[in-house]
Amino acid sequence: MGAAVDPSLVTDEASEAFKVFALNWDSVTAFLACETQWRVIAGSSALIWTGFDYSSVDVVLRRFDFAPAIFADLQVMELAALAVFAGASA
Secondary structure, eight states, X not given: OOOOOOGGGOOOOTTOSSOOOGGGHHHHXXXXXXXXXXXEEEOSSSEEEEEEOHHHHHHHHHXXXXXXXXXXXXXXXXXXXXXXXXXXXX
């Protein structure tokens, strides 16, 4: 995809469930810190995730002192998660 990756940023520990590049670590950590900030609608037969509650996400990002640019990464991960949630309920 055209991204240059410094090989020293990649770890190879067998005990890890998945790899996260060091340059993405703050974004993944922020996403996990926001795991309780989803807006969910209880339907008659399923839960429907509509996305993050952005006002709550803002509080999390400020409290943990994440860089403002992390928010854009969260939105990318949010869209990917919503696609997974939609597929799981179908």
